[in-house]
Amino acid sequence: MRKDVLIAGFGGQGVLLAGNLLSYAAIDEGKNVSYFPAYGVEKRGGSATCTVVIADGAVGSPVVGQPSVLVVLNQASLERFGARVRPGGILIVNSSLVDVSALGRSDINVVPVAMNDIATDLGDPRMVNMVALGAYVALTDAVQLPSLVAALSQALPERNHRFIPANVKAIETGAEAAMAKKEA
Amino acid sequence: MSKRLFVKGNEAAAMGAVEAGCRYYFGYPITPQSDIPEYLSRELPGLNGEFIQAESEIGAINMLLGASATGARAMTSSSSPGISLKQEGISYMAGAELPGVIINISRSGPGLGGIDASQSDYFQSVKGGGHGGYHIPVLAPNSVQEMYDLTMHAFDLADLYRTPVMLLGDSVIGQMKEALIANPRPVRELPAKGWAVRGKGGAEQRVVKSLFLGDGELEAHNWRLHAKYQVMKEKECISEEYETADARLIVTGFGSVSRIAHTAVTMARAEGMKVGLFRPVTLFPFPEQALAQAAARAGKVLVVELNTGQMVEDVRLSVGAAAQVAFYGRPPGAGSLPSPEELLEVIRKNYEGSAR
Numbered sequence: 067m068r069k070d071v072l073i074a075g076f077g078g079q080g081v082l083l084a085g086n087l088l089s090y091a092a093i094d095e096g097k098n099v100s101y102f103p104a105y106g107v108e109k110r111g112g113s114a115t116c117t118v119v120i121a122d123g124a125v126g127s128p129v130v131g132q133p134s135v136l137v138v139l140n141q142a143s144l145e146r147f148g149a150r151v152r153p154g155g156i157l158i159v160n161s162s163l164v165d166v167s168a169l170g171r172s173d174i175n176v177v178p179v180a181m182n183d184i185a186t187d188l189g190d191p192r193m194v195n196m197v198a199l200g201a202y203v204a205l206t207d208a209v210q211l212p213s214l215v216a217a218l219s220q221a222l223p224e225r226n227h228r229f230i231p232a233n234v235k236a237i238e239t240g241a242e243a244a245m246a247k248k249e250a
Numbered sequence: 251m252s253k254r255l256f257v258k259g260n261e262a263a264a265m266g267a268v269e270a271g272c273r274y275y276f277g278y279p280i281t282p283q284s285d286i287p288e289y290l291s292r293e294l295p296g297l298n299g300e301f302i303q304a305e306s307e308i309g310a311i312n313m314l315l316g317a318s319a320t321g322a323r324a325m326t327s328s329s330s331p332g333i334s335l336k337q338e339g340i341s342y343m344a345g346a347e348l349p350g351v352i353i354n355i356s357r358s359g360p361g362l363g364g365i366d367a368s369q370s371d372y373f374q375s376v377k378g379g380g381h382g383g384y385h386i387p388v389l390a391p392n393s394v395q396e397m398y399d400l401t402m403h404a405f406d407l408a409d410l411y412r413t414p415v416m417l418l419g420d421s422v423i424g425q426m427k428e429a430l431i432a433n434p435r436p437v438r439e440l441p442a443k444g445w446a447v448r449g450k451g452g453a454e455q456r457v458v459k460s461l462f463l464g465d466g467e468l469e470a471h472n473w474r475l476h477a478k479y480q481v482m483k484e485k486e487c488i489s490e491e492y493e494t495a496d497a498r499l500i501v502t503g504f505g506s507v508s509r510i511a512h513t514a515v516t517m518a519r520a521e522g523m524k525v526g527l528f529r530p531v532t533l534f535p536f537p538e539q540a541l542a543q544a545a546a547r548a549g550k551v552l553v554v555e556l557n558t559g560q561m562v563e564d565v566r567l568s569v570g571a572a573a574q575v576a577f578y579g580r581p582p583g584a585g586s587l588p589s590p591e592e593l594l595e596v597i598r599k600n601y602e603g604s605a606r
Contacts, residue, residue, distance in 0.1 A: 086256075086427070089256055089427060090256055093254055093256050093429050098428075098429060099256070099427075099428060099429060100426055100428050101256075101426065101427040101428070102422065102425070102426045103425060124512065125428070125509075126509060126510075126512045126513035126516060126590070127509050127510040127513035127589075127590045128426050128428075128509055129422070129509075129510050129587050129588075129589060129590070130589065131589020131592060132589070132591055220256075
């Protein structure tokens, strides 16, 4: 088993935290993982991406040219990476902010999830990354949902542990939303 | 088995240094290696050690020289332009035969260049970056685990051969996070530091220096250093091979690019091409013999580097006429990292030309 995902958005959307959380969960499941971040010098804004590879055997390249799954949180990331998704792969897109109509790819499975709307409904738009991650895990089984929930205490600094219940809810809601789209 | 941690490459190197008994760090911050001083500034004071943010890289390397002269395990780290500034000190340490570990999480150059992953410091690292014709062992980790393990190994080599040792990585290796098993430092028999200057205390005077003015003294010193390098070449080469046994094409590269090549080789195998990967772990001493053997079996070697061609020269010297040598380089710059798919394409082209 070797799974790779590129998560991309703008700085401040929690892309790196999402990648970290996924990696912690995979490590707790005994898998091999590489997490490779790339981001601008800005604290907010600019581009933020991370590539996570999860494997039973050797991870190999932490750099992925054609990800099997791309999660895009903003329009710029779709334009930059949309063409790169491996044929037959999955594009999970934050349809609250991103318009995929001009993408022109019929060879991949596009799953729109209104991540910002869902996160806002749950009380905080900043949980958009958790909604995205829930959707990713539901669609790919890269890790088990309970592993992701259990890893929150490792990925978040202690001062933010009080937000764990809300984040769990965001992960679960993202997962449900993605499954509903998949079945639709 | 101890717990699998999830840490950055830079942090793993700092953890390896602490586990190796390093208690003194001198450095000056620079991206993409500042996690190393950050970690050590937090940890060393509590371990009865000392962390000093020096006034400059030149200050830091000379503090390392001083600490090392007392026999203590000590290190510095920086990135390419900072490492250039340290070259004078490294030359003095090599001349005075002082141990010490220098980590270069390199940027791209020349000059101020950029912060992207690059391997343009190969020549500087392995060919004696400072003046005077010396060599130092250079280790090239390609994983977070190796950042930890090879840092510990670097301290042992430094003490074993009384030499500075360099760890050469880039932003991929330094910034990437992977699982780490923080194993205890391996037990290795090391020579006593009978040369260390710690205050005479009534004993015989000891002098640590790189100045040799006596008749024939410097020549003898140089021959002795040369002999030391020959022993390193004999005993300290490390390399790793993947799918090389029946390969008709050997891909070779070090550090970050070897990880990308590993996946490209796996993809090539899936297409039925007999391709293998040879990875030098020590860049000095260069694993000449192991590479020569693998290359002679295959008949062709493809060198992949994140520069316009440096290690390829050592590859050519190693394999001689026994194999054809091809080169694929990606000079530094944003977006310059090749993907496994791109390397696969390069492998395809080179494989067609090598089928016997």
